[in-house]
Amino acid sequence: MKFTFPKSPKPDSVSDSDWNNWTWQLRQSLKTQSDFEKVFTLTDNERVAFSKGKELFNIRTTPYYASLAGDDPQDSIRQILMPQRFEFEDGLQQMLDPLGERKNNPAPRVIHRYSDRVLFLVTDICSVYCRFCTRKHFTGQEQAFIRNDEYEQALSYIRSHPGIREVILSGGDPLTISDAQLDRVLGDLRSIDHVEIIRIGTRMPVVCPMRVTDELVAILRKHKPVFLMSHFNHPNELTAEAAAALEKFVDNGVPVMNQMVLLNGINNHPAIVQALNRRLVYLRVKPYYMFQCDPSQGTDHLRTSVEDSLEIQKELWGHLSGLAMPNLSVDIPNGGGKTYLVPNFQVAQEGLVRKYVGWDGVQAEYVSPAAKDIKKPDASRYLAEWESLKAAKS
Numbered sequence: 001m002k003f004t005f006p007k008s009p010k011p012d013s014v015s016d017s018d019w020n021n022w023t024w025q026l027r028q029s030l031k032t033q034s035d036f037e038k039v040f041t042l043t044d045n046e047r048v049a050f051s052k053g054k055e056l057f058n059i060r061t062t063p064y065y066a067s068l069a070g071d072d073p074q075d076s077i078r079q080i081l082m083p084q085r086f087e088f089e090d091g092l093q094q095m096l097d098p099l100g101e102r103k104n105n106p107a108p109r110v111i112h113r114y115s116d117r118v119l120f121l122v123t124d125i126c127s128v129y130c131r132f133c134t135r136k137h138f139t140g141q142e143q144a145f146i147r148n149d150e151y152e153q154a155l156s157y158i159r160s161h162p163g164i165r166e167v168i169l170s171g172g173d174p175l176t177i178s179d180a181q182l183d184r185v186l187g188d189l190r191s192i193d194h195v196e197i198i199r200i201g202t203r204m205p206v207v208c209p210m211r212v213t214d215e216l217v218a219i220l221r222k223h224k225p226v227f228l229m230s231h232f233n234h235p236n237e238l239t240a241e242a243a244a245a246l247e248k249f250v251d252n253g254v255p256v257m258n259q260m261v262l263l264n265g266i267n268n269h270p271a272i273v274q275a276l277n278r279r280l281v282y283l284r285v286k287p288y289y290m291f292q293c294d295p296s297q298g299t300d301h302l303r304t305s306v307e308d309s310l311e312i313q314k315e316l317w318g319h320l321s322g323l324a325m326p327n328l329s330v331d332i333p334n335g336g337g338k339t340y341l342v343p344n345f346q347v348a349q350e351g352l353v354r355k356y357v358g359w360d361g362v363q364a365e366y367v368s369p370a371a372k373d374i375k376k377p378d379a380s381r382y383l384a385e386w387e388s389l390k391a392a393k394s
């Protein structure tokens, strides 16, 4: 099937040149209750949330992203951007820092959890504050681009740890910073010999696709290899503008991988998951992760159960190609790291014989060779590299 992508419903009162200008979108962001009331008829639950003021995780959306949300309070995009009274209710699990990032923070704005890679939080600002955000302990405090002295300390940490092969720019949203700032950050990281890969984790192609300009992709090309990690959660987010932004990255040699989060009542249905991921593959974006929502504060109403997620994954199995299937994963709280969640197709094991029932009921055995027959190839040429990778964090 050839997919089509609808244009966003721009209000008649806004000119094309304003609507398609990312700085206009950021300047015109909706932040206050009265901004939102110009676009939405607020429910009582939403009004109560706005009345909590500073106690609430920051509120912001671009006019573009707001235009994709309907006036139905149950609309998927509306639930992602709109604060709710439920954010203040006691939940089953409420953690300020569910990924344990604060204890893995050896330099300002640097999170070093895995041996070979670090997160570098270049800004805490986003153009939309998603209600499910994992990093509420940092995001949205409007501290903006990292201070110069902290920037130098962060770079110096990365420089002095030769085991760091990947740097993931995150935040906040790294694509809210200017082209000049981004060019500087990427250039400084590229000048470090051991940094092989740079990733940029961003929601801008989703919430402000006009950010993806010719100038931006030229900067990413200049500092290759740079991977773009997008964050589409719902097929309704795939407009003509978003599709054009994704194609611009890929056409310019920037690989794009998508990370989605399963959200209760928003996208936790196999029909929605397949619709999103097939369209992404059509746009040459690889669906990478499908995360269980982290238990950050105020997200209980947005979290679905592990059982529900596994059921969705099992239903998709066999109907969605490996190219279109994201890896279902949960981040173990307190910095335990990611673990895959996979449906279990093995039903029995006796010695070397494993019995399976496949996704459509085919039953069969897989017989492994005996341990004495397992040989290892000569890896001497790669051993030093392997040992240094394992020793990276020490």
Ligand code: SF4
Pocket (backbone or CB within 6 Å): 125, 126, 128, 129, 130, 132, 133, 134, 135, 139, 171, 172, 173, 202, 203
């Ligand atoms: S864009 Fe990312 S960092 Fe910003 S609020 Fe959304 S999920 Fe959090």
